[in-house]
Amino acid sequence: xxxxxxxxxxxxxxxxxxxxxxxxxxxxxxxxxxxxxxxxxxxxxxxxxxxxxxxxxxxxxxxxxxxxxxxxxxxxxxxxxxxxxxxxxxxxxxxxxxxxxxxxxxxxxxxxxxxxxxxxxxxxxxxxxxxxxxxxxxxxxxxxxxxxxxxxxxxxxxxxxxxxxxxxxxxxxxxxxxxxxxxxxxxxxxxxxxxxxxxxxxxxxxxxxxxxxxxxxxxxxxxxxxxxxxxxxxxxxxxxxxxxxxxxxxxxxxxxxxxxxxxxxxxxxxxxxxxxxxxxxxxxxxxxxxxxxxxxxxxxxxxxxxxxxxxxxxxxxxxxxxxxxxxxxxxxxxxxxxxxxxxxxxxx
Amino acid sequence: xxxxxxxxxxxxxxxxxxxxxxxxxxxxxxxxxxxxxxxxxxxxxxxxxxxxxxxxxxxxxxxxxxxxxxxxxxxxxxxxxxxxxxxxxxxxxxxxxxxxxxxxxxxxxxxxxxxxxxxxxxxxxxxxxxxxxxxxxxxxxxxxxxxxxxxxxxxxxxxxxxxxxxxxxxxxxxxxxxxxxxxxxxxxxxxxxxxxxxxxxxxxxxxxxxxxxxxxxxxxxxxxxxxxxxxxx
Amino acid sequence: xxxxxxxxxxxxxxxxxxxxxxxxxxxxxxxxxxxxxxxxxxxxxxxxxxxxxxxxxxxxxxxxxxxxxxxxxxxxxxxxxxxxxxxxxxxxxxxxxxxxxxxxxxxxxxxxxxxxxxxxxxxxxxxxxxxxxxxxxxxxxxxxxxxxxxxxxxxxxxxxxxxxxxxxxxxxxxxxxxxxxxxxxxxxxxxxxxxxxxxxxxxxxxxxxxxxxxxxxxxxxxxxxxxxxxxxxxxxxxxxxxxxxxxxxxxxxxxxxxxxxxxxxxxxxxxxxxxxxxxxxxx
Numbered sequence: 009x010x011x012x013x014x015x016x017x018x019x020x021x022x023x024x025x026x027x028x029x030x031x032x033x034x035x036x037x038x039x040x041x042x043x044x045x046x047x048x049x050x051x052x053x054x055x056x057x058x059x060x061x062x063x064x065x066x067x068x069x070x071x072x073x074x075x076x077x078x079x080x081x082x083x084x085x086x087x088x089x090x091x092x093x094x095x096x097x098x099x100x101x102x103x104x105x106x107x108x109x110x111x112x113x114x115x116x117x118x119x120x121x122x123x124x125x126x127x128x129x130x131x132x133x134x135x136x137x138x139x140x141x142x143x144x145x146x147x148x149x150x151x152x153x154x155x156x157x158x159x160x161x162x163x164x165x166x167x168x169x170x171x172x173x174x175x176x177x178x179x180x181x182x183x184x185x186x187x188x189x190x191x192x193x194x195x196x197x198x199x200x201x202x203x204x205x206x207x208x209x210x211x212x213x214x215x216x217x218x219x220x221x222x223x224x225x226x227x228x229x230x231x232x233x234x235x236x237x238x239x240x241x242x243x244x245x246x247x248x249x250x251x252x253x254x255x256x257x258x259x260x261x262x263x264x265x266x267x268x269x270x271x272x273x274x275x276x277x278x279x280x281x282x283x284x285x286x287x288x289x290x291x292x293x294x295x296x297x298x299x300x301x302x303x304x305x306x307x308x309x310x311x312x313x314x315x316x317x318x319x320x321x322x323x324x325x326x327x328x329x330x331x332x333x334x335x336x337x338x339x340x341x342x343x344x345x346x347x348x349x350x351x352x353x354x355x356x
Numbered sequence: 357x358x359x360x361x362x363x364x365x366x367x368x369x370x371x372x373x374x375x376x377x378x379x380x381x382x383x384x385x386x387x388x389x390x391x392x393x394x395x396x397x398x399x400x401x402x403x404x405x406x407x408x409x410x411x412x413x414x415x416x417x418x419x420x421x422x423x424x425x426x427x428x429x430x431x432x433x434x435x436x437x438x439x440x441x442x443x444x445x446x447x448x449x450x451x452x453x454x455x456x457x458x459x460x461x462x463x464x465x466x467x468x469x470x471x472x473x474x475x476x477x478x479x480x481x482x483x484x485x486x487x488x489x490x491x492x493x494x495x496x497x498x499x500x501x502x503x504x505x506x507x508x509x510x511x512x513x514x515x516x517x518x519x520x521x522x523x524x525x526x527x528x529x530x531x532x533x534x535x536x537x538x539x540x541x542x543x544x545x546x547x548x549x550x551x552x553x554x555x556x557x558x559x560x561x562x563x564x565x566x567x568x569x570x571x572x573x574x575x576x577x578x579x580x581x582x583x584x585x586x587x588x589x
Numbered sequence: 590x591x592x593x594x595x596x597x598x599x600x601x602x603x604x605x606x607x608x609x610x611x612x613x614x615x616x617x618x619x620x621x622x623x624x625x626x627x628x629x630x631x632x633x634x635x636x637x638x639x640x641x642x643x644x645x646x647x648x649x650x651x652x653x654x655x656x657x658x659x660x661x662x663x664x665x666x667x668x669x670x671x672x673x674x675x676x677x678x679x680x681x682x683x684x685x686x687x688x689x690x691x692x693x694x695x696x697x698x699x700x701x702x703x704x705x706x707x708x709x710x711x712x713x714x715x716x717x718x719x720x721x722x723x724x725x726x727x728x729x730x731x732x733x734x735x736x737x738x739x740x741x742x743x744x745x746x747x748x749x750x751x752x753x754x755x756x757x758x759x760x761x762x763x764x765x766x767x768x769x770x771x772x773x774x775x776x777x778x779x780x781x782x783x784x785x786x787x788x789x790x791x792x793x794x795x796x797x798x799x800x801x802x803x804x805x806x807x808x809x810x811x812x813x814x815x816x817x818x819x820x821x822x823x824x825x826x827x828x829x830x831x832x833x834x835x836x837x838x839x840x841x842x843x844x845x846x847x848x849x850x851x852x853x854x855x856x857x858x859x860x861x862x863x864x865x866x867x868x869x870x871x872x
Contacts, residue, residue, distance in 0.1 A: 079678075128863065132863050132866065133866075134862075134863075134866060136678055136681065136682075137621070137681060138817075138862060138866055141813065141814075141817050141862060142859050142862055142863065144810070144813075145814065145855045145856075145858055145859045145862075146855075146859070148810065148851070148855055149851070149852045149855040149856065149859075152848045152849075152851040152852050152855070153848070153852060155848050156846070156848030156849055156852070264806055268689065271686070271689075272686070272689070275682075275686055303701075304697070304700055304701035304704065305697055305698075305701050306697065307693050307694075307696055307697030307700065308693065308694050308697025308698045308701065309697070310693050310697070311689075311690045311691065311692065311693025311694035311695075311696075311697055312690070312694055313690075314686065314687075314689065314690035314693065315668065315687055315690035315691065315694070318683060318686045318687055318690065319668075319671060319687070322683065405767070406766075407763065407766070426766070426771070427763075427766040427767060428765075428766045428767075428769050428770055428771045428772075431766065431767055431768060431769040432769040436767075437767055438767075439763075439767070441763075442764075443761050443763045443764035443767060444761065444764060445756075445757050445760040445761050445764055446760060446761070447760055448753075448756070448757070448760065452753065455753070456753060456754070456757050456765075456768050456770075457768050458768075459750065459754060459768045459769050459770055460750060460751075460754070460769065461750075462750065501768065502767075505768065505769065
């Protein structure tokens with residue numbers, strides 16, 4: 009086009025902005041797509057670990073939306089994923105519904121549960137700690153409920169999904185690409201929200217709730233909105249994970265197994281950032297692989313790693329890296345100012 | 357010279373709010389630091405009290421260097437600070453609040469009697485929770501608590517905050533009473549006439565620096581002071 | 590029914606003891622010590638090792654409690670320093686994450702060194718009759734200890750100068766500084782106390798049933814619930830909440846069933862938090 013930029017048609021401008029906004033996601037997606045042939049050596053074990061990392065990345069995107077954007081400490085990621093997972097499993101097998109329907113119902117159920125929890129927290133003006141504790145209690149209650157409903161869920165012994173397709177299983181490459189697609193999709197949703205008026209409202213309410221309220225932001229509504237969308241993301245992931253694993257048990261969605269990891273992943277990558285969950289999940293995926301042979305000391309190394317990270321990278325990797333860039337830019341600007349003489353500067 | 361401040365500079369997050377503060381207080385003196393909002397009075401007092409780490413300068417009490425000491429050490433050394441926010445213990449009774457003023461010692465009878473003598477209201481309400489007291493009563497309690505440690509210097513930040521004019525005058529009458537017992541006072545106040553009514557000397561703080569100093573008569577006669585703080589043209 | 594309730598009270602006193610250590614540390618500094626359960630287990634392992642080497646029970650218990658207290662102090666003096674430098678929510682979140690890391694380190698090391706480690710203090714003797722209800726000797730002793738400790742703690746915090754100092758830090762940290770109290774010293778002492786209490790909890794729990802290396806997480810979660818329901822920062826609140834939850838737990842377990850009981854308990858806890866977020870006896 010030979011027109012000057014400001015005369016380009018509006019649609020082209022919008023598309024350009026959108027493209028620029030989605031660039032980081034595209035880069036991440038490209039890396040993920042290319043990874044298996046380079047790295048996995050066709051090992052089902054490595055593929056399985058990678059799928060797990062991706063799943064946690066997806067959970068983390070949802071959690072990032074809920075906690076990172078609106079400060080609601082939802083310590084029930086596992087339970088929400090479990091709602092999705094068990095709904096998918098039970099509906100597809102016992103009610104013989106097609107898988108897609110099962111997953112959809114699971115997602116919607118998780119979204120509803122998350123929305124209700126958020127509504128309760130909002131109504132009772134629960135602060136961060138109390139929201140965390142109430143959702144933790146919900147997590148534990150959910151696990152106990154699953155175990156208690158023996159006939160329906162198979163309790164401790166777990167549940168095998170008859171309808172699981174083997175080529176999307178978690179140790180096959182099909183499963184890997186399924187979750188790459190899911191992760192990219194969730195990231196796009198996150199990004200679009202971030203750039204819309206919703207994202208603006210989130211930023212305002214995270215900064216100063218009272219000021220946001222006074223500025224006309226319905227804090228309550230945006231909180232619940234974030235919780236519903238985030239929970240849907242988590243439920244969807246949980247449902248698809250059930251399908252790809254082929255076998256679930258309370259341990260798959262337990263607090264200690266899921267929530268702890270997700271919290272650490274998001275905090276590590278950078279709370280509220282777009283790619284933080286991806287960076288975090290990748291880091292812990294690698295860590296998992298590195299610690300495979302450490303046997304009993306795994307947990308100890310893991311804990312030491314967590315301590316080290318939060319002592320030194322308090323706000324997470326991405327803010328830290330961005331901060332480095334900022335400082336580099338400031339240094340460069342300062343040196344430019346010092347060496348370049350402005351024309352007309354008087355000599356002493 | 358009881359309290360000596362030399363070249364003190366202090367502020368928040370790298371920004372200096374007060375600089376080059378030089379003054380001293382002799383035993384038994386009452387010194388007033390006056391200035392409008394934002395002049396730096398609170399910052400100055402907090403830096404002396406140890407709630408804020410000074411960036412430059414020195415604070416000495418009876419020759420002992422207290423600069424950069426944490427607040428609890430400064431309090432133990434003998435400087436009792438009553439901040440504008442008071443920081444009482446809301447769920448504890450008046451009596452317990454006062455008792456804690458004597459920490460780590462047990463409260464002594466004569467100190468308690470002094471405080472109750474000065475503030476009979478507190479004696480009436482001694483079993484009441486501090487959080488339920490009125491503004492004026494809380495101020496009395498804050499001062500009373502500070503007195504329980506038998507301090508060498510009593511520092512007050514805007515003691516008239518939130519007090520109706522009548523109560524504010526009563527507060528300064530009480531301070532005169534304290535001064536009469538020989539207590540050394542350092543008072544930061546926006547209300548210049550009240551502050552100067554009790555002080556032996558005053559310093560005018562403006563934009564973080566000491567602009568003027570002198571006796572109450574000198575300051576009251578100063579045309580700038582009259583225009584800026586006394587509303588006299 | 591009387592037996593069930595009494596049993597619940599016995600259980601509940603143990604819960605209360607569990608919650609006290611956690612509630613104090615939170616009340617003082619806004620830090621939720623998620624490594625609490627693991628510190629208790631550490632204490633238990635020390636006791637068990639001491640007993641294996643021939644130490645008499647009481648001595649071993651004392652050693653275990655001291656070890657747990659020592660570990661707590663170490664934690665406070667090292668990792669908690671950067672946490673206390675933060676304020677408000679940043680402090681809470683960092684405290685949460687760091688203590689979580691510590692929990693992993695402790696349980697990882699214990700699991701590695703003592704994978705089958707467990708503590709069981711057998712208190713022999715015939716069942717003791719309380720108000721006409723026969724109860725296992727171990728449980729009775731455990732509650733006596735818990736009651737005793739509760740009394741001592743309440744007296745300490747209510748009447749002594751230092752105890753008052755601790756309460757003052759909980760209510761207004763700056764105010765405490767102004768009267769000459771060092772919040773960091775108070776925190777270190779209370780961390781030590783909470784560690785010792787954790788060790789004591791491990792000992793008393795092991796008097797009713799063996800306490801294994803993997804029990805740490807459940808202990809922490811339970812301590813958290815008791816502390817929150819009782820009111821964060823309140824010693825009396827933790828005991829009251831513990832006893833109430835203990836009764837609910839036992840009545841429900843007796844008349845309904847194990848997994849439903851867990852849910853009932855959790856629901857009771859959540860309900861209390863929702864109806865009265867500051868807890869039963871919180872400010």
